Amino acid sequence: MRMSREDAAKNRDRVVRTASRMFREDGYDGIGIAALMKAAGLTNGAFYKQFDSKEALIAEATAFGLAENAKAWEKVLEDAGDDPLQALAEWYLSDIHMAHRGKGCTYATLASEAPRHDDDLRAAFDEGLHKSLSILSESAEVDQGAAIRHLSRLIGAITLARAVKDPALAATILDANRASPAEGGSD
Amino acid sequence: MRMSREDAAKNRDRVVRTASRMFREDGYDGIGIAALMKAAGLTNGAFYKQFDSKEALIAEATAFGLAENAKAWEKVLEDAGDDPLQALAEWYLSDIHMAHRGKGCTYATLASEAPRHDDDLRAAFDEGLHKSLSILSESAEVDQGAAIRHLSRLIGAITLARAVKDPALAATILDANRASPAEGGSD
DNA sequence: CCCTTTAAATTATAGTCATAATCCTAATGT
DNA sequence: ACATTAGGATTATGACTATAATTTAAAGGG
Numbered sequence: 001m002r003m004s005r006e007d008a009a010k011n012r013d014r015v016v017r018t019a020s021r022m023f024r025e026d027g028y029d030g031i032g033i034a035a036l037m038k039a040a041g042l043t044n045g046a047f048y049k050q051f052d053s054k055e056a057l058i059a060e061a062t063a064f065g066l067a068e069n070a071k072a073w074e075k076v077l078e079d080a081g082d083d084p085l086q087a088l089a090e091w092y093l094s095d096i097h098m099a100h101r102g103k104g105c106t107y108a109t110l111a112s113e114a115p116r117h118d119d120d121l122r123a124a125f126d127e128g129l130h131k132s133l134s135i136l137s138e139s140a141e142v143d144q145g146a147a148i149r150h151l152s153r154l155i156g157a158i159t160l161a162r163a164v165k166d167p168a169l170a171a172t173i174l175d176a177n178r179a180s181p182a183e184g185g186s187d
Numbered sequence: 188m189r190m191s192r193e194d195a196a197k198n199r200d201r202v203v204r205t206a207s208r209m210f211r212e213d214g215y216d217g218i219g220i221a222a223l224m225k226a227a228g229l230t231n232g233a234f235y236k237q238f239d240s241k242e243a244l245i246a247e248a249t250a251f252g253l254a255e256n257a258k259a260w261e262k263v264l265e266d267a268g269d270d271p272l273q274a275l276a277e278w279y280l281s282d283i284h285m286a287h288r289g290k291g292c293t294y295a296t297l298a299s300e301a302p303r304h305d306d307d308l309r310a311a312f313d314e315g316l317h318k319s320l321s322i323l324s325e326s327a328e329v330d331q332g333a334a335i336r337h338l339s340r341l342i343g344a345i346t347l348a349r350a351v352k353d354p355a356l357a358a359t360i361l362d363a364n365r366a367s368p369a370e371g372g373s374d
Numbered sequence: 375c376c377c378t379t380t381a382a383a384t385t386a387t388a389g390t391c392a393t394a395a396t397c398c399t400a401a402t403g404t
Numbered sequence: 405a406c407a408t409t410a411g412g413a414t415t416a417t418g419a420c421t422a423t424a425a426t427t428t429a430a431a432g433g434g
Contacts (some may be wrong), residue, residue: 002381002430011381027300029216032421046382047423054422101302107347112299114212114350115288122319122352129351148344148363153336156343163301164316165309173316176335189411198411207378219391231392233412241392 012050013039015040019061020068024109025102028058028117054098059120065106066128070135074169084140085150092154098161107151108158155178199237202227206248212294215245240290252293253315254256257293257322264326271327272337279341280361285348294319294338295345315350340364 003011018040022031033054034044051057073088080087091097097104106128114122136147157177161170190198205227209218220241221231238244260275267274278284284291291317301309323334344364348357 001383001428001431002379004381004431005372008381010191015386026303027214027216027421029214034421040383043383044422045426047379073370094352107343107350109299110347112296116213116217121352121418124355125347125350126353128240128262129356136235143365144359147364148360150365152343152347152360152364153340154343155346156294156341157335157337159298159346160312160316163298163309163312165306165313168261169313171314172331173335173339176332177339179332179336188398188413189402191401191411195411203427220393221391228412229411232394232396232414235393236411 001122008050011040011042011046015047015050016057016061016064018059019029020065020100020106023058023061024065024104024106030112042173056117056120058117059124061112061165062106063124063128064119065110066124067131069104069106070128070131074135074139074165079134080139088140088150089154089178093157093178097158098170098174099163105155105158105163108157108162111155112159188335192341195237198227202229202234203244203248203251204238206244207252207293208246210248211291211293212253212289215300238351242305245304246311249293249297249301249308250315253311254299254318256291256293257315257318260319260321261326264322267272267326272329275323275327275337276341276365280344280365284345285361288349292342293346293351296341298342300348305346321328326371 004059015037019031019036021037022039025031033047036057037047048055051060061129076088076091077084092105101109107125114125132151133147135146136151138143138145140150142150148156154177159172161173162171164173202224206218206223208227212218213301220234223244224231224234234244238247263275263278264271279292288296294312298312301312319338320331320334323329323338324331327334327337329337341364342361348360351357351360
C-alpha cells in the first residue's frame with residue numbers, strides 16, 4: 001500500500017528515531033532490521049526502499065542521536081548558573097540518565113562500537129564531537145582542552161557506573177565525578 | 188579424540204584467552220561460538236563440554252581481560268617516576284593502545300555492553316574495578332575519588348579517540364588528556 | 375481519468391546464530 | 405587389561421540474520 005510522500009517521510013523519520021534509541025539500548029549488533037522495523041510499526045520489506053543497508057541506517061541514526069544529545073547539552077548549559085561544567089556533570093551523571101540508555105548519551109553507549117564500522121559512521125562521530133566541544137567551550141567559557149577532558153571524564157564515568165553490578169559502587173563512581181573538578185587540582 | 192586433563196585444561200584456557208581478545212575486538216555480539224572456537228584451534232562441538240553457555244564465557248573472558256589489564260597497570264605504575272598518574276596516562280593514551288583493541292583496556296572496549304548482560308559479567312566488572320582502583324590509589328598515592336576520576340577520563344578519552352574518523356581529531360583528544368591534569372585546575 | 379511510479383507487505387534466500395545430540399577415541403580409574 | 409568416562413569432531417536443530425524479488429495498491433503526474 002503506497003503512502004503519500006508526506007507519510008513516507010514520516011515513516012522514514014520514525015525508523016531513524018527508533019533505530020537511534022534501539023541501537024543505544026541494544027548495540028548495533030543487538031537489534032536486527034526486522035525487529036527494528038516492527039518497533040517502528042512497519043515490516044522489513046519497507047526497509048530497503050528507504051535505506052541502502054543497515055550500515056547506512058547505523059550512520060544516520062547515530063548522527064541523529066548525536067545531534068539530539070547536543071541540543072540537550074545546549075539547553076542544560078543555557079540554564080546553568082555560575083558553574084556550567086558542574087551543572088552539566090550533575091545533569092549528565094544523574095540517576096535518570098543512568099537508567100535510560102536509549103534516550104541518553106550516544107557517545108557513552110555506541111562510541112566503543114564505532115571502530116568496527118565504516119567511515120560514514122565514524123565521520124558522524126567527528127561532526128558530533130566538533131559540535132559538542134564548541135557548545136561546551138563556548139557556554140562554559142573554557143578552552144578546548146578542558147572541554148575535551150570534561151567530556152571524556154563524563155563519558156567514562158557513566159560507562160563504568162552502568163557496567164558494574166553493585167549500585168553502591170555505581171554511586172561511588174558517579175559521586176566522585178560529580179565532585180567539583182577544581183577541588184584539589186589533583187585530578 | 189579425548190585429550191589428557193592437562194591438554195583439555197590448556198584448550199579451555201586458550202578459549203578464554205582467545206575470547207577475551209576477540210570480544211574486545213568485535214564486541215560480545217560480534218563474534219560467534221563457532222568462529223571463536225575455530226580461532227582457538229577447536230570446533231564448536233567442544234565448546235559446551237567446557238562452558239555452560241556463551242554468556243558464561245563472556246563473564247569468564249571479561250574477568251580474565253580485566254585481571255590482565257590490572258597487571259599491566261601495576262607494572263606501568265611501578266616503573267613510573269615522580270608522576271605516576273601522568274606516566275599511566277601517557278602509556279594508556281599511546282598509539283599502540285589505540286591500535287590494538289584486542290590486547291587493550293577491557294573497560295574501554297566492553298564496559299558499555301555490560302548493562303545488557305547478566306549479573307556474573309557485571310560482578311566481574313565490580314571486582315575488576317575494585318582492583319584497578321586500589322592499584323591506582325596505592326601506587327599513585329591519591330585518594331579513591333581522584334583515582335576514579337583519572338580512570339574515567341582515560342577510558343572516555345580512548346573511546347572517543349577510537350570512534351572518530353579524522354586522525355587529527357583523535358590526536359587532539361589524546362593530547363588534551365595527556366596534558367598534566369593539574370595544569371590549570373580548570374579540569 | 376488513466377498511466378506510471380513507488381511505499382509497503384509478503385515471501386524468498388542463503389547465511390549465521392546458540393545450543394545440543396551423536397559418535398569416536400583415547401585417557402583415566404580400577 | 406578392561407570398563408568407564410569424557411574431550412573433541414561431526415552433524416543437526418530451529419531461530420534469527422541482512423538482503424532482495426515479487427506483489428499489492430494507492431499516490432502522483434499527465
